Amino acid sequence: MSRVMSAELAKHAGQRVTIAGWVHRRRQLKSVSFLVVRDRTGLAQVVVPGDAAGALTGEAAGVAAGVGAGDLPSEESVVRVTGTVAASEQAPGGHELVAPEIHVLARPATAPPFDLYRPVVGAALPTVLDHAPVALRHPLLRAGLEISAASAAGFRETLDRLGFTEIHTPKIVGSATESGANVFGLDYFGRPAYLAQSPQFYKQAMVGVFERVYEVGPVFRAEPHDTVRHLAQYTSLDAELGFVRDHRDVMAVLREAVAGMIESVRLRAPAALDLLGVVPPTVPAEIPAIHFTEAQRLTSSNEPDLSPAQERWLSEWAEREHGSEFLFVTGYPMSKRPFYTHPDPGRPGYTNGFDLLFRGMELVTGGQRLHRYEDYVRALAERGEGTAAYEGYLQAFRYGMPPHGGFALGLERWTARLTGAANVRQTTAFPRDLHRLSP
């Protein structure tokens, strides 16, 4: 008998069907017992009459301590259950399986470190992370990753519609040019090499080929700080586009991408949103934007960058003044932006670089880039660097590049902000940080 998903039981009322999944919860009462079976679509209740033993088949091997052969399989056992679909007000989805035959496909060797069936996660973050392969089965933790997957799908879908092409670029690079610090070194066939901190140089070069490109892939930062928002590896959603007037065209595409991500989450992961109680934000048709100097004025600051506290204040201000959970800050000072940032032609010392703040935190960094070879040579010279280490990068600009710009958004950080997770590790399947290299 082919398998029916738990979410589809209502369609099969009165029929005999087979479901399969994990025992999410087992409740043995005197006269009747219940198994709640979890599959990828949700939960299904199975009603087992008093004498459970008669309903059981399947492997006797691998019986865990404390579970007798005649007992119902324990939590996280993998089962296939054939039963008759009956309406039930108490059951999840309004239907349950009665008169079941239960076949055990696999029994756990160990009980989970915390109960997966409880409505909240009953363990601290380190326990969760140490036991990720089983902990992520908890519906709340799983929901975050579903939202993450739906977000990435929406990002790609939106950019595909806008004429972008997906690229895959090297993660092993020959020089640690982009920032110098916080880079992982490796032995590349006896030569020193580094893990790429971003696809920045490659996505710019590929604007010369496809005009509009994006990449969804890992980036690596040897981040020596242990914070709630930094990881040693994260998934970067990168885009870059040519033939822009200036950074405003980039911001318009970013607005579309973020709106598309949210729309995709609504469409693809509504149950996950419900479970987490998340109401996705509305993206204004035009996201409010203020210049960096205005942000300084509003926060009474003279610093050349915004602190986390200022970002929080500005987000609240945007919500209050513009009813927007998103805020662009444009025109960051040259001194705080990488050498490839395009200066603001009308305002010396400032750039066409921007950040997008979302719910109190910087979510995206982007801007217009330099596009003329001679401007790169000059910009490097001004920072006291020659072009030697950048030859591969500068090649694209030797051969004619249009005005262009782009942005990068960290998927895990996005998901954390969207779901209200306090720590970016909660929305990462197997995080890597200063202390964590497994599982």
Next chain:
Amino acid sequence: MSRVMSAELAKHAGQRVTIAGWVHRRRQLKSVSFLVVRDRTGLAQVVVPGDAAGALTGEAAGVAAGVGAGDLPSEESVVRVTGTVAASEQAPGGHELVAPEIHVLARPATAPPFDLYRPVVGAALPTVLDHAPVALRHPLLRAGLEISAASAAGFRETLDRLGFTEIHTPKIVGSATESGANVFGLDYFGRPAYLAQSPQFYKQAMVGVFERVYEVGPVFRAEPHDTVRHLAQYTSLDAELGFVRDHRDVMAVLREAVAGMIESVRLRAPAALDLLGVVPPTVPAEIPAIHFTEAQRLTSSNEPDLSPAQERWLSEWAEREHGSEFLFVTGYPMSKRPFYTHPDPGRPGYTNGFDLLFRGMELVTGGQRLHRYEDYVRALAERGEGTAAYEGYLQAFRYGMPPHGGFALGLERWTARLTGAANVRQTTAFPRDLHRLSP
């Protein structure tokens, strides 16, 4: 005036429009000159009357050697051209721009290493790879990457439809367990770590969370051989699914994925297929499958693995006997498969592992995996290994895992086979190998 793409000129016949792109080719005759402008949708011809100088505006700076200010911009200059759309039998797409105003956005500092406008790539592969940022602008090289992008989109689209969830897994791992050899080592905050050779362990663990998962991401092999089909980094299309009967359910999903990739290429990259003269293969409703022992018999071999020559012979046989460019070989011997491979319960010494051959080469490796904790402990012991190095991996199996299996397909190799490229480096934007670490 907002920009029109070259492929849309016919829609604007008689109108004055603006296009933008690179000078693909410049032909200066006595009484008239032609500029062919390349944008992301194709080529557009611009007719420039005798006195070109009058048509030119834009930056005088950065003029390359040999190009006088009054001359038409040289190849790979970036231009914006406003002109009137006129029908023309000689022009690409049947229309051209007349009475142009040409604005130069950027001029190249150097001429390309070979002519990008010639119908074939006029340079040897090392030259192409050394100059990838400009070489990939050649329509033939670009076309391969377009087909690659369309293939990856089709892979995801098909698996999304089949209820799979996208995952992102660590590329930095704590132990070099999967194969031991050919692994890149790195310094992880003072501890030894390794680049992941595949997401194998993580995708299996995530079957416990989502049942059906896929990942499109980089994998790393410190491949010491210099061959036409190996890279040190490639893009792996990985899938894994639970609740299978055996490997045949995995093969059925793989068949759908490959058919979806081909359909996506047809829909998203028809111009690239035309340009390369590629006719995508038909995927049979059921791909023919033979057992490994039958493959041995057909090729008169006793070896425990198939050589490249045998793979070619078997592919030709499948084409001849079954009219299929695809062939499954199932039941590879235990000795040639990783320890997590599920044995064939009916045939000692053989596995539920398979390869998919496509046009003479192994394209995909897959199979059913072990799913019981105690089977993993036994399998490791049989290979003389303990479980210590595998604790993170084995965790998933401690907590109940369904019968499952999966497969992995190399995107660059797939694209090379599909387009008839002799070397996998031709379908990789910036390949990494024993000798190459830049650009």
